[in-house]
Amino acid sequence: KGEKHMGSGFQFCEQEHINKNMERTELSSELCEAITENEFFMHFQPIIDLSNGEVTFAEALIRWKHTNKGVLLPEKFISIAEDSGLITRLGKLSIELVAKQIDRMMAAKRLQKLTINISPSHFLSQSFMEDLKEILSVYPKMSSFITIEITEVVFLLNMEVAKKTVIELHDMGITISLDDFGTGYSSFKYLQQLPIDVIKLDCSFIAELDIDPSHRNIASTIIELAHSLEIKVIAEGVETNSQLVFLQDHHCDFAQGSYFFKPLSVIDFLHMQRCISLPAK
Ligand code: C2E
Ligand code: MG
Ligand code: MG
Ligand code: MG
Numbered sequence: 031k032g033e034k035h036m037g038s039g040f041q042f043c044e045q046e047h048i049n050k051n052m053e054r055t056e057l058s059s060e061l062c063e064a065i066t067e068n069e070f071f072m073h074f075q076p077i078i079d080l081s082n083g084e085v086t087f088a089e090a091l092i093r094w095k096h097t098n099k100g101v102l103l104p105e106k107f108i109s110i111a112e113d114s115g116l117i118t119r120l121g122k123l124s125i126e127l128v129a130k131q132i133d134r135m136m137a138a139k140r141l142q143k144l145t146i147n148i149s150p151s152h153f154l155s156q157s158f159m160e161d162l163k164e165i166l167s168v169y170p171k172m173s174s175f176i177t178i179e180i181t182e183v184v185f186l187l188n189m190e191v192a193k194k195t196v197i198e199l200h201d202m203g204i205t206i207s208l209d210d211f212g213t214g215y216s217s218f219k220y221l222q223q224l225p226i227d228v229i230k231l232d233c234s235f236i237a238e239l240d241i242d243p244s245h246r247n248i249a250s251t252i253i254e255l256a257h258s259l260e261i262k263v264i265a266e267g268v269e270t271n272s273q274l275v276f277l278q279d280h281h282c283d284f285a286q287g288s289y290f291f292k293p294l295s296v297i298d299f300l301h302m303q304r305c306i307s308l309p310a311k
Pocket of ligand 3: 209210230232233266
């Protein structure tokens with residue numbers, strides 16, 4: 031009986047794999063037209079200042095309003111866009127989507143910055159700066175209101191171009207944040223050498239805080255090291271009160287996660303309460 035069970039389990043996995051590949055192929059063939067038709071929109075996740083509970087930033091997170099599949103999350107289509115070379119077009123579109131909301135978003139909640147995720151291959155492409163400058167020429171105020179989120183992958187892929195682009199952004203008054211910190215090399219070398227303003231502690235890391243004491247030590251060390259370089263720290267994926275208390279105790283600057291707010295539509299964002307009461311220290 032056991033063997034039969036294993037057999038069908040294996041078949042099930044294989045079938046699941048085939049279905050996933052079929053879905054990928056299908057989405058891949060639809061993506062190009064979806065970009066042309068602009069089937070995309072942004073959700074915004076509030077980022078809270080842990081010193082006073084105020085929403086100070088928001089991260090723009092792209093969604094695809096698929097004609098018959100409903101709303102798709104980036105895990106379904108970003109890697110497809112990267113593999114097919116469509117990421118430069120999709121990336122430009124995501125900057126435009128933020129640009130269109132910037133006045134409304136900034137005015138409503140006294141936000142300091144909106145953060146925009148840029149894929150490594152788009153960031154390293156020549157079109158990135160061209161696209162950004164083109165959009166900024168239409169929305170000139172935008173440069174002081176955005177933070178560009180990149181991952182350290184850009185430095186591993188092409189240190190020279192990545193460095194040049196980071197410096198150029200900094201000179202334009204755009205702040206830079208290093209996303210998913212704690213998952214890769216987490217090298218402080220880049221942080222020391224480049225004008226990086228913020229690091230984001232990855233949610234997988236935050237999830238471990240409740241489980242694994244060694245992660246707590248590493249997290250507090252990362253926060254201290256970042257502060258010694260005058261870099262701010264945002265914790266991603268905060269889901270529990272104990273994670274929040276740990277982060278407050280270790281002087282983490284900002285946090286986002288479902289404990290506070292899930293990513294919100296623009297309308298919900300405009301209606302949210304802009305100050306959270308935090309547990310007393
Ligand atoms: P990320 O930049 O690390 O974004 C954080 C992800 O964590 C978001 O997933 C967010 O919805 C999710 N999250 C928020 N709160 C919680 C929580 O409490 N627990 C957990 N476990 N997760 C939480 P999302 O929206 O599905 O985006 C996934 C990734 O897709 C992003 O990861 C980012 O790398 C990428 N992405 C999103 N929007 C864009 C975009 O416009 N352009 C590009 N190139 N990539 C994007
Ligand atoms: Mg991000
Ligand atoms: Mg992240
Ligand atoms: Mg992440």
